[in-house]
Amino acid sequence: MKQSLLAALDARGYTTLTPVQEAVTEPSLRGLDLLVSAQTGSGKTVGFGLAIAPTVLGEDERFGIAEAPLALVIAPTRELALQVKRELEWLYAGAGAVLASCVGGMDMRGERRALERGVHILVATPGRLCDHLRRGSVDLSAVRAVVLDEADEMLDLGFREDLETILEAAPTDRQTLLFSATVPRAIATLASEYQRDAQRISVQTTGGQHSDIDYRAVLVAEHDEENAITNLLRFHEAPNTIIFANTRAAVSRLVTRLSNRGFAVVALSGELSQGERSHALQAMRDGRARVCVATDVAARGIDLPNLDLVIHAELPMNEETLLHRSGRTGRAGRKGFSALIVPPRSRRKAERLLAAAKLRAEWEAAPSADAVRERDESRLLADPVWAEEATEAEARALEQLLAEREPAALALAVLRLWQGQRSAPEELLSVTPRERQAQSFGPSRWFRLSIGRDRNANPKWLMPKICDAGGVTRKEIGAIRIGDEETFVEIALEAVDHFLATLGPDREIAEEILLEATDGVPELPAPRPRTFAGKPGRPSDKPYGKPKERTFAKDRSYNDERPQGESDKPYGKKPYSRERNSSDEGTGERKFNRKPGGDDRAPRSFAKPRFADKDRPEKPYGGKSFGGQSYTDKPGGDGETRKPRSTAPGDRERPRGEAKYTPKRAKPGYGAPKGKQRNG
Numbered sequence: 001m002k003q004s005l006l007a008a009l010d011a012r013g014y015t016t017l018t019p020v021q022e023a024v025t026e027p028s029l030r031g032l033d034l035l036v037s038a039q040t041g042s043g044k045t046v047g048f049g050l051a052i053a054p055t056v057l058g059e060d061e062r063f064g065i066a067e068a069p070l071a072l073v074i075a076p077t078r079e080l081a082l083q084v085k086r087e088l089e090w091l092y093a094g095a096g097a098v099l100a101s102c103v104g105g106m107d108m109r110g111e112r113r114a115l116e117r118g119v120h121i122l123v124a125t126p127g128r129l130c131d132h133l134r135r136g137s138v139d140l141s142a143v144r145a146v147v148l149d150e151a152d153e154m155l156d157l158g159f160r161e162d163l164e165t166i167l168e169a170a171p172t173d174r175q176t177l178l179f180s181a182t183v184p185r186a187i188a189t190l191a192s193e194y195q196r197d198a199q200r201i202s203v204q205t206t207g208g209q210h211s212d213i214d215y216r217a218v219l220v221a222e223h224d225e226e227n228a229i230t231n232l233l234r235f236h237e238a239p240n241t242i243i244f245a246n247t248r249a250a251v252s253r254l255v256t257r258l259s260n261r262g263f264a265v266v267a268l269s270g271e272l273s274q275g276e277r278s279h280a281l282q283a284m285r286d287g288r289a290r291v292c293v294a295t296d297v298a299a300r301g302i303d304l305p306n307l308d309l310v311i312h313a314e315l316p317m318n319e320e321t322l323l324h325r326s327g328r329t330g331r332a333g334r335k336g337f338s339a340l341i342v343p344p345r346s347r348r349k350a351e352r353l354l355a356a357a358k359l360r361a362e363w364e365a366a367p368s369a370d371a372v373r374e375r376d377e378s379r380l381l382a383d384p385v386w387a388e389e390a391t392e393a394e395a396r397a398l399e400q401l402l403a404e405r406e407p408a409a410l411a412l413a414v415l416r417l418w419q420g421q422r423s424a425p426e427e428l429l430s431v432t433p434r435e436r437q438a439q440s441f442g443p444s445r446w447f448r449l450s451i452g453r454d455r456n457a458n459p460k461w462l463m464p465k466i467c468d469a470g471g472v473t474r475k476e477i478g479a480i481r482i483g484d485e486e487t488f489v490e491i492a493l494e495a496v497d498h499f500l501a502t503l504g505p506d507r508e509i510a511e512e513i514l515l516e517a518t519d520g521v522p523e524l525p526a527p528r529p530r531t532f533a534g535k536p537g538r539p540s541d542k543p544y545g546k547p548k549e550r551t552f553a554k555d556r557s558y559n560d561e562r563p564q565g566e567s568d569k570p571y572g573k574k575p576y577s578r579e580r581n582s583s584d585e586g587t588g589e590r591k592f593n594r595k596p597g598g599d600d601r602a603p604r605s606f607a608k609p610r611f612a613d614k615d616r617p618e619k620p621y622g623g624k625s626f627g628g629q630s631y632t633d634k635p636g637g638d639g640e641t642r643k644p645r646s647t648a649p650g651d652r653e654r655p656r657g658e659a660k661y662t663p664k665r666a667k668p669g670y671g672a673p674k675g676k677q678r679n680g
Helices: 003-012 019-024 044-051 053-057 078-091 108-117 126-135 151-156 160-169 185-194 225-236 248-260 274-285 319-326 344-356 369-381 392-404 407-420 434-439 459-470 493-503
Strands: 034-037 071-074 099-102 121-124 145-149 175-180 199-202 213-219 240-244 265-268 291-294 307-312 336-342 362-365 444-449 477-482 487-492 508-510 513-517
Touching (some): 019 034, 019 199, 034 185, 044 078, 078 274, 099 108, 121 126, 126 160, 145 160, 151 175, 151 185, 160 185, 175 185, 213 344, 225 240, 225 307, 225 336, 248 265, 248 291, 307 319, 319 336, 459 493, 487 493
Parallel strands (some): 034 199, 099 121, 265 291, 307 336
């Protein structure tokens, strides 16, 4: 390793290299193409900076005069490119390297002037570098090493054509390094096309993926997510925190909400200009802001000092985004904390994301307001200010305060001043974890009803019957399990005595529906499998279909108390129902019941009688006129009449079936003979 690089590492406080840095700096791999897969936050930037040093410096310890770029580093986003540039600047400061960046959103004229002055190492994004190539403002003919950082992300963002353009513009004898968190098929294909016998390096840290990150799934009630985020920020009091949201609108809403509660917060999203994004990150680095609310544009390449907390205000779309979001903390050996805000509707999605990412998270409730206050008290007592000696000015002020106020009053003032500098915690709604939902009803007792599916029992019909007969409310009724011939109902234990006393000794819920107590928890019937319509009497084999029409039981005695409605019509035979007279069999005639007070006739909904062709009556069209023309029989026909064809004035008469002929008149100036004309 070059001495200038060793001195830079010592000045930075590096005592040992990370696994990925040790792997890429093996002497046997010097100058070779590498395909490296390593986790986010494993020190890849310093790793490839050390790996390309022998290639770009050669036998020298320092760079010569800056001309065309000797090394090219390509990153997917502006933030990552600028972060890489900052890392390489301190690493190659002792070697006299001149670095420049070409990223979107920056002034292209300034980048062009920097390239004209000369560059040793160029860091760029694919789109902007291709713009410089098309304009002829950058020359890649002297490039000795090319690094593709986060190559999988660049392919996902659609930069494949730009990468191919850049790699084809660079010399073929270069050293090419591909760094990626994963190596999918697209990355392997790109490596096979543009690398020469690349050495595959896969580095996995001990303890599993993101072993330095503590994952917590925070259960919150519906519409209480923002209050839970406030309590998380107050509970941890991290020096730097990133809150991730999925949309720009969500970022704006969270920034406004947190600003109103006294948090020093900045936003980071795609709608901001590059200058605004740079100012936001700089505010986080120098301590002017402690909370950054960002979209996934900041999920890669952001390396903030003392970033201890990552909050997922909205769950990411896939497990890769979850890993890259959380990878902003727990970097380079530091411990981190990643919290997923999970309302009840999103619990299944959170479980799938964690399982797909092969992560284990501890499920817990959000910190309550009391927990935040207790944490504040312990944090106040542990503040190092208590151990510091008082200065002369502070001693004089202390004597004056003790002379005028009691120690208890002074302590109360200190506590209030401490709390006044911080946002008050939020009172959160209670949430019940899913594994406790089955026991959330509390102590209860089970009863059996003498009705089941054979009499079309259903919870919507039984619930009001039980409430009315037993004098209980819906909240005092737990589960209702319906079997084929019986139904089990759960009643709250505190309401059982009143329930039985109201029912009386008969214990009759409704007519022919009796209730009896069970011993303990009965063996509940299994849920009835869902069937779909198919052939009559048999369920269909198809997974989907129109459900069968509900058939009611023949015995409807339990339904007698249902009102008949306002109509006085008896539920008997319909007045228009069809009947076939046995004496008229074979005549083809249909007879209908007589309408009360009327004559025999078919209702409107019935179709007209059908007749055979031989019995069909002749069409009564003869002698009728249509548009001033009368219908006549077809000459020589069978008596069938039809509408005559209209004839235009001047048309000659023609036999039926002959094509109509209309002479065409040539327009003036048209109709000259085709072909070559001869002169007189």
